[in-house]
Amino acid sequence: MSTTARPFVPLAFQHLPEDEMLRRAQRFYAEMERRRTTRHFSDTPVPRELIEHAIRTAGTAPSGAHQQPWTFVVISDPRIKRLMREAAEEEERVNYDGRMPPEWLEALAPLGTDAVKEHITTAPYVVILFRQVYGLRPDGSRRTHYYTTESCGIAAGLFIAAIHQMGLATLTHTPSPMGFLTKLLQRPENEKPFLLMPVGYPAPDARVPDLQRKPLDEISIWFDGGGDG
Template sequence: MAPDEALARVRDLADDLVRRRSVRDFASTPVPEGVLDEAIRAAASAPSGAHVQPWRFVLVEDPAVRRRLREAAETEEREFYERRASEEWLDALGPLGTDATKPFLTDAPALIVVFEVHQGPSSPRPYYVKESVGIAVGLLLAALHRAGLSTLTHTPSPMKFLNEILGRPAEERGFLVVPVGYPAPDATVPDLERKPLDEVRVRIVEQ
C-alpha cells in the first residue's frame, strides 16, 4: 500500500471512531439482518493468547429474555449504588447521569452478551483471557459503529445471573453486555473531551 493511501485510510478510520459515543437511550428499530453476525465475525478475528480464542458472543433478541436480564441486572445495580460503591466512585459517575435503572437492556433491539471461556469439558486452558476478550470487544464496538449502530458497554457485577438466564456452562464467565441498536430520537450523550494525541502518545525516536 502506498504511504499516502495508508495514511488516508487510517485517518479516515480514526476520524470515524472519534465520533463514537456510548448511548443509553435506544429506539426499538430492528437492526438489518446479518449486520450483527458480521460484527461478531469481525470481533472473532481478534488475536488471542496461544490462539485459543477464549470468547463467546451470545446474541439476545428475544424481548422476554432481555426483560429477565434487565430485572436481574437492576437487582445487582441497586446493591451497587446503595451499598457497594464508594462516594468517590459515585462522584466519578455523577457527570454521566447513571443510576440503577437500566432501560437500555429492554429498549435496545439486541444485546450481545460477551463471555470469557475458561477451561472446561469442551474448552482448553486459555491464556491472557481478559486481554484477548478485551481486544475482541474493541473490534466488535468498532464494527458496530462502522455499521451506523450505537452501543453501550454495560458491566453489571456480579454477573452469574447471565449464565443462569442464558443457559451458559460454568466455564463461561460474563465479561460485559453490549446493548446495540439505533439511538432514540431524543437521545443525548455527555459532552466529553478525549485526551489529545500528544497526551496519550509517547514517541521514542533515534537520536
C-alpha cells in the same frame, strides 16, 4: 509430550502507498472520533445479518495461543431481555445504594448513570460477551486457556468498532456482579460474563455527556532515538 505444528501459509498482505495509508488512517480515525456511548436506544428493528458481521469481525481478534476464548450470546427475545433487565437493575440498586465506594460514584456522576437500565429492553439486540476461562476437550477434560481477559478485551473493541462503522450504536455495560447472566442464559461453568452490549439505533432524542477525549500527547510516549544518551 509432542505437539503437532500448524501448517504455515503465505501472508496475504498488500503494500499500499504511504499516501493511501495516511488517507485510510485519517478516515478511520475521523469515523471513530464520532463514536459515542449512548444509553438511549430506539426499538427500531436491526437486521440480524449486521450483528452476525460484527461478531465475525470480533472473531478476527488476536488471542492467546489462538484459542479464541470467547462466546457471543445474542438476545432478541423480549422475555429474556426483561428478565435480564430485572436482574441487572436489582444488582445495580444495591451498587448505587451502598456497595459502590464514594470515589466510584463520584467518577460516574458526570455520565448521568443510575440503576435504571432501560437499554436492555429497548435495544433490539443485547449481546453478551462471555470469556472462556478454560476450554473443554471432547472428553470433557479441561484445557488451559491463556490471556483470556486480554483476548476478550481486544475482541470487544473490534466488535464496538464494527457496530459503529456500520451505523449503529452500542453501550458497554458491566452490571456487577454478573453471575446472574450465566444462570439466565444457561452458560457452562467454564464461561464467565465479560461484557453486556445493547445494540441498535440511537433514540431520536438520544443525548450524551459533553465530554472530551484526551489528546495524543496525554496518551502516548515516544522514544524516537537520536538523543544524546
